[in-house]
Amino acid sequence: MFPLILKTTRVLATILAVPNAALIAAGLAQSAFDASLNHALSDCSASAYSGFSQNNRNVLREMIRIVERHYGKEIVERLADPLLSGVYGGEASQLSVRAVLPRFADMEAKYGSLGRAMLAQKKVTAKNAGTPTRPIFSSLRDGMSRLVEVLSSRLNPERIRTNIPIKEIQRREYGWLVNTAAGGSSFDAVILATPAPAAAQLIRHSAPAVAQELAEIRYTSSITVGLVYDASVQLPDGFGFLVPRTENKRLLACTFVHNKFPHRAPENRSLLRCFLGGSRDEAALTLSTEEILSIVRRELDEILDLTDAPLAARVYKWPSSMAQYSVGHLDRLERIRHLLQETPRLTLAGNGYRGIGVPDCVRTGREAATQMLGYLGFLTETPASVPAPLV
Numbered sequence: 321m322f323p324l325i326l327k328t329t330r331v332l333a334t335i336l337a338v339p340n341a342a343l344i345a346a347g348l349a350q351s352a353f354d355a356s357l358n359h360a361l362s363d364c365s366a367s368a369y370s371g372f373s374q375n376n377r378n379v380l381r382e383m384i385r386i387v388e389r390h391y392g393k394e395i396v397e398r399l400a401d402p403l404l405s406g407v408y409g410g411e412a413s414q415l416s417v418r419a420v421l422p423r424f425a426d427m428e429a430k431y432g433s434l435g436r437a438m439l440a441q442k443k444v445t446a447k448n449a450g451t452p453t454r455p456i457f458s459s460l461r462d463g464m465s466r467l468v469e470v471l472s473s474r475l476n477p478e479r480i481r482t483n484i485p486i487k488e489i490q491r492r493e494y495g496w497l498v499n500t501a502a503g504g505s506s507f508d509a510v511i512l513a514t515p516a517p518a519a520a521q522l523i524r525h526s527a528p529a530v531a532q533e534l535a536e537i538r539y540t541s542s543i544t545v546g547l548v549y550d551a552s553v554q555l556p557d558g559f560g561f562l563v564p565r566t567e568n569k570r571l572l573a574c575t576f577v578h579n580k581f582p583h584r585a586p587e588n589r590s591l592l593r594c595f596l597g598g599s600r601d602e603a604a605l606t607l608s609t610e611e612i613l614s615i616v617r618r619e620l621d622e623i624l625d626l627t628d629a630p631l632a633a634r635v636y637k638w639p640s641s642m643a644q645y646s647v648g649h650l651d652r653l654e655r656i657r658h659l660l661q662e663t664p665r666l667t668l669a670g671n672g673y674r675g676i677g678v679p680d681c682v683r684t685g686r687e688a689a690t691q692m693l694g695y696l697g698f699l700t701e702t703p704a705s706v707p708a709p710l711v
């Protein structure tokens with residue numbers, strides 16, 4: 321194993337390269353770079369963007385440029401690009417920096433250097449020790465299904481309907497008619513928490529202008545592959561690796577789950593979770609389970625020298641699951657917000673708008689619910705004082 325030649329020694333200290341130069345991000349959470357990026361990621365909707373000229377404002381390419389200037393081309397190729405592509409399943413140069421990482425650009429504008437920004441941030445963090453920071457991504461100890469289980473256990477089952485695809489919603493004088501294959505039901509207010517293109521379909525006749533905007537929000541697909549090995553299998557230390565696109569692999573990333581979340585694997589087992597797909601490889605979705613497993617096993621062999629057969633393997637496909645905040649996304653949200661004023665008692669929530677991580681989806685759901693309760697008079701506040709709609 322040889323270390324990668326990188327310009328920033330603090331980052332170098334946390335990164336090892338395997339023979340084929342795929343990146344092993346061992347203990348990445350401690351690195352200077354990751355700290356600043358984590359802060360940027362963890363607060364992506366919090367700060368106003370004020371860094372660049374109007375021409376450059378929208379493009380995440382600008383962020384790539386910042387990283388390159390501060391840390392060098394190798395860091396862009398081997399860390400920033402794979403990280404952003406891994407997180408958003410998209411093409412970094414097509415994403416909107418204002419929508420995805422406003423804080424990152426803000427930090428450079430304010431401090432002139434990401435290093436100085438990070439040090440300043442560290443002081444703030446130390447001062448606020450004990451106040452938890454909001455992560456961009458989150459999970460639950462016993463799996464995400466716990467969220468739905470707990471929520472449904474607290475609701476009256478008679479008020480919940482599942483597995484009933486909605487065909488369309490139609491405006492009525494007071495509220496909305498929700499149409500399913502089994503007929504229509506009237507509701508005072510509706511929160512559309514489907515992916516944006518599905519929401520577009522539902523309101524295509526009742527709010528065509530909003531529908532048109534929603535249909536433009538693109539999603540990419542993701543595939544995850546779980547592989548179980550005996551704990552004696554030879555793997556590098558660390559939480560896993562990201563694969564730079566220069567390696568020409570279909571694998572985007574791999575998590576060593578037994579290290580990252582030890583409670584999720586029995587003590588005598590190693591559990592790998594591999595990621596494929598994204599905007600550069602939508603075709604992966606058409607592959608069979610056998611083809612996907614064969615690709616993953618070949619590439620794990622090339623990257624990790626891992627030739628052992630897994631004791632068990634599972635492939636999960638997530639079609640059109642990762643919203644892409646493309647250039648112009650925030651302007652689109654603004655237009656939607658404006659248009660929705662003409663369709664009261666209807667709002668949106670979910671990963672298509674202001675954050676794809678579960679914490680942001682929960683936040684937007686709460687905001688949407690509060691807004692609708694306000695309209696319906698269930699809150700003491702008047703609708704005007706209810707939090708601004710999501711979009």
Ligand SMILES: Cc1cc2nc3c(=O)[nH]c(=O)nc-3n(C[C@H](O)[C@H](O)[C@H](O)COP(=O)(O)OP(=O)(O)OC[C@H]3O[C@@H](n4cnc5c(N)ncnc54)[C@H](O)[C@@H]3O)c2cc1C
Nearest residue numbers: 457458485486514515518542638641670671676677678681
């Ligand atoms: C592989 C993968 C791993 C991820 N890992 C993490 C992670 O570790 N941490 C994290 O924070 N985030 C993670 N995310 C992101 C996060 O899980 C998603 O962004 C989030 O769950 C999206 O929630 P949502 O409610 O907006 O959309 P969804 O969960 O997609 O829910 C939309 C719902 O709308 C329903 N629907 C669609 N059309 C209709 C219709 N016509 N009628 C009725 N219902 C309809 C669908 O059936 C679906 O249930 C991950 C995403 C992927 C793909």
